[in-house]
Amino acid sequence: MSNIKGIQQIGFKQSQEGTTYFHTYNPVEGSQTAYRIAEANEKEIEEAVQLASKASAEFANMGSAKRAQFLETIADEMQVVTDQIVQVYCEESGLPEGRANGELNRTLGQLRKYAAQARSGRIGIPRIDTADVNRQPQAKPDLRKVGVPLGPVVVFGASNFPLAYSTAGGDTASAFAAGCPVIVKGHPLHAATGETVASAIDRAAQKTGMPDGVFSHLQGQGHDLGQKLTQHEQVKAVGFTGSHAGGRALMEMASKRAEPIPVFAEMGSINPVVFLPSALHNRGQYWAEQYAASITLGVGQFCTNPGLMLAVKGEELDGFKKSLLQNLSATSTACMIHPKLAENYNKNRQFLSDVPGVEVLLYSVEGETPVQLNCIQGEDFLRQRSAQTEVFGPSSLLVECQSQEELLSVIDHLEGQLTGSIIYESKDESDLALVQEHLGRRVGRLIHNGVPTGVEVCDAMHHGGPYPASTDARFGAVGGDAVDRWLRPLSYQNCPNDLLPAALQNENPLNLLRLVDGEYTHNAIPPNA
C-alpha cells in the first residue's frame, strides 16, 4: 500500500537515514512486495536508544493508570487501521485473512489485558513490614518494597506471529505495563506490517502524552542491528521469540556485557504428546483427526506444534497410525510464510529422515507444503539425540515404545519443552499420574486430553519451559506474570509516607492487595504503625 514508507520510527520522529534497503516477500504470489524498507543505520540506532534512556525516568514515574491509557490507545489506534494491517499482514505472510483477524484480535486483547493489569496496579504484590521501635536488642525498621522498571527493553519480533509476538505483541505490551520504554527490532519478513503497527503505537504515545522515546521501531535484515541493540549499555533487558541459535547467541552476548542483562528468549519446542492405550483403543480415530489438524494447523508454523508423539506398541497404536496417516494425507496445506522457512523446513525434514532408525511413514505433497510423518522405535530414539531436532512445519515423529517403562525413559530423555500433552480415557488409569509426573519435569505446560496448539492468554498460562524451550525456565511472554520480567525490587527503609510511591503509602491509595507484616490485605496502615 502506498502509505508504507519503509522508515524507522525513532521516538516521535520518522527517520530514513540508512542507505541499505530490502523488500519483503509475498509467498502466495512468489515475488517480492512493493514495500522497500530502509535498514536502520548506526546513528539511528544510537538515537533510538538514547531517547529511550532519556524517556525512562518520566515513563517510570508517570503512574500505571497513564500507562494503561497508553496501552488501550494502542489497541484503539490499531483497530482504526484493521483493514490496512490485515492486508499487509496477508501480503507479507501468505497467511489467510481469518488467521490475520484472529491474531489481531488476540493482540488487541493482550494490550487491553495488560492495560487492565496496569490500571489495577496488580503488578507484583507490594510488601510492607512495619516498624517496631521497641524491639530488643534493636528497633525494627519500617521496610516497604515494590517493583521498579529496569529501563529500556529491546524486543525482537517473531517470524511466525507478525502481530501477537511482534511489534505490539506480548513482550512490548508487558514492558510498557511495567514502565519500560521499548525498542522493537521489527522482523524483516513482515517489516511493512511492523511499520503499520509501529505508526499506531506512535500515534497512541503522542495522543496520551507519553515521553518522546518511549517507543522506537528499527528495521534490519541481518544480525547486526539486533547485536548492536543487545550490546548497548543503555539497554537493560531483551525479549526474543525465535530460533534456538538466535536466542542462545543473544543470551551469551548479554552475559558478556560489562553490565550483564537478562534475555528472555522463547526458542521453540517439539511438544511431546503421550497417548495412553485406553485413548487409542476407545477414541483412536477422534484423536487422529484432532492431531492431524494440530500438526498441520497454520502450516505447522507454531512453536506449540506437536512434533513428537509417544505411545506403547500394540493394536491400538496400529489403528491410530492408520487413521492419522489417512487424515494427514487428506490435508492440503498452504505455502509457508517465506521461502526461507520452507527451505529450513525441507532441510530439517531431510535431516530428521536421515537419523538412524527414523522411518518415513508419510510424505504427502497434496498441498503447497509437504506434510511428513515419521516414526522411530523407542530404543533408537533413546540412542539418537538428533531425533529431537525441531522441524518447524507440518511434520511429526511418532516414537513407538516397547513398554510403559521405555516410554517413561523416553520422556526422561527429552530436552526441555514448552508443552507436554497426555491423552487418555479415564483419570483413574494407573499410569496417568506417573506419566504426568515425568512429563511435568520436562515442560512448562501440561495439557490433558487436548492439543498443544492454541495458547490461551491468561494469568495461569505459562508459555515457556526448561531450556532449550526458553533461556530461563522461570519466565514466559504470555499472561500477567510476563510483566515481572521487566521489574526489579526496590526497598524503602524508614521512608516518610509522603515520599513513598503510591503503592506503598499508608493509605493504600491504589487499593492494592499488599503483603503487610506477613498477611495479605487491602487495608490501610495506621499512620504511626
Added chain:
Amino acid sequence: MSNIKGIQQIGFKQSQEGTTYFHTYNPVEGSQTAYRIAEANEKEIEEAVQLASKASAEFANMGSAKRAQFLETIADEMQVVTDQIVQVYCEESGLPEGRANGELNRTLGQLRKYAAQARSGRIGIPRIDTADVNRQPQAKPDLRKVGVPLGPVVVFGASNFPLAYSTAGGDTASAFAAGCPVIVKGHPLHAATGETVASAIDRAAQKTGMPDGVFSHLQGQGHDLGQKLTQHEQVKAVGFTGSHAGGRALMEMASKRAEPIPVFAEMGSINPVVFLPSALHNRGQYWAEQYAASITLGVGQFCTNPGLMLAVKGEELDGFKKSLLQNLSATSTACMIHPKLAENYNKNRQFLSDVPGVEVLLYSVEGETPVQLNCIQGEDFLRQRSAQTEVFGPSSLLVECQSQEELLSVIDHLEGQLTGSIIYESKDESDLALVQEHLGRRVGRLIHNGVPTGVEVCDAMHHGGPYPASTDARFGAVGGDAVDRWLRPLSYQNCPNDLLPAALQNENPLNLLRLVDGEYTHNAIPPNA
C-alpha cells in the same frame, strides 16, 4: 574441638576419600587451627550431585509442610550444639562471641521464617483461570499454574558470614523451602564451622524422613570444586555471596553450559550515603558518631559497609568531617577474619589512595586493623571510575561536591549498589525527593536517616541491587521472595482435580491466597466451574 572430622557430608554418609588437606586459621592467635579438612575429590563431587538429583523428585513431591518440619528441625539441631558452633565460629573467624551469637540467632530465625512460609504454602501465588466451555469461537480451557522446584541447587558459603550466608544460610534455607536439594560448597575460611552446621542439617534430614541426598556439604580450597559443581549438568541453579570476580566468573560459566542455569550472586557494594546540609548543620556530630560506628562495625567486613559518603562542600561538611575523624581515630578495631582478607584490604586501601585526586584524611593504626578515611572532589570522582573500587574493611571515601547538581551527577555516575542512604533533617527539604529519585535508580534499598549496616530479615527487605551489586537485580537472598528464585512455573491445562497439586485443587485444601479469574481469593472453586 575433637569432634570435627574434616570430612565431606554426602547425603547421609560421611566421606573422606580426598587426599589433599587444608587447615583453617585462627586470626586472633595468628596460627592455624587444629582442624584438618579433606578436600572433596571428583568421585565425591559426582556422588553428591547424583544423590541430589535422585532426591529431587521425592523432595519436590513431599509437600511443603514436611519441608517446613525439616527446616525447623535444622534450627533445633543447631540450637542443641550452640556452644560448639559459637566456639568453632570464633576460633575460625576471630569475630567476638556476641557477634557469633547474634548471627546464629539470625540464622535460626531465617530457618524458622522459611519454615513458616513453606508451612503456610505462601510461595508464589497460585494462578487459576477457570474454563468457559461456551466461549466463542472456541472453548476456554481450565488453566492452573504453580511453582515447581528447579532441582539441585549449589550454594557457595560467604567468607564474612560463617552462619547467616553460609551452610544453613538464606540461600540454603530458601532452596529447601522451594523443594530443591542443596549442595553447599563450604567456605574454606570456616570449614569446621561449616561441618558443625552440616552435621546438624544431616541429623535434621534423617530425623524428619528427608530423602538421602537432599543435602551435601563439600569442602575445597581452590576454584576447582565450585567450577565442577557449577558446570555439572544435574545442577540447576547457583546461589553465591562473595567477590565480584567470583560471582562474575560463575555467571559466565553458567551461561556457557549446554543447559544454561541461573546464578544468583550478591557481589558487594560501596553503599553510598548522601548527607544533606540540613542534617550536617543540625546533627553533624550525631551522624559522625553513627557513621564512624557503621564504617568500623565488624571491622568493616560487611557488604553493606558505607564505603562512600557524598555531601556538598561548606562549613557544615567541614564540621562533620572533623567530628567523623575524631570518632574514627578513637575507634579500636579487631583483626580481620583471615590474613587473606587483611591483605586484600591493604592492597585495595593502597589502590584507592593512589587514585588521582584521592586524599588520605585518616590512617589510624589504633587497633589491629587500620582505619582509613579518604576524600576526593566531586569532579575528580566523576573522572576516575576506579574511585568506586570496593575496599572491603573499615574504610570510607568522602566525595566533596561543589553543588547539589554535581552531587546528582556523582550519583548518576555510580555503579549499581546494594543500598543508598539519605541523611536529612526534614522530609520537606527541597532536594530530598530529587536525591531519592536519582539514588533509587542505582540501588536495591533506600535508607532514610539510618546506616546501611544491618539487614532486617523480612518480606519487604531487598538485599540485592543493579549490577555489579548482584548478577541479576531482580533477585536477592534475604526475605520471603528469595524462595521464588528456585522455582519455575508449571501450567496445568484441563487437568482433572484429583491429579492437580494441592495448591491448585478446587477445594483449596491448603487455604492459600490464589489469583482466580483475575481476583485474589481464598475461596474454593465450585467443582464444575
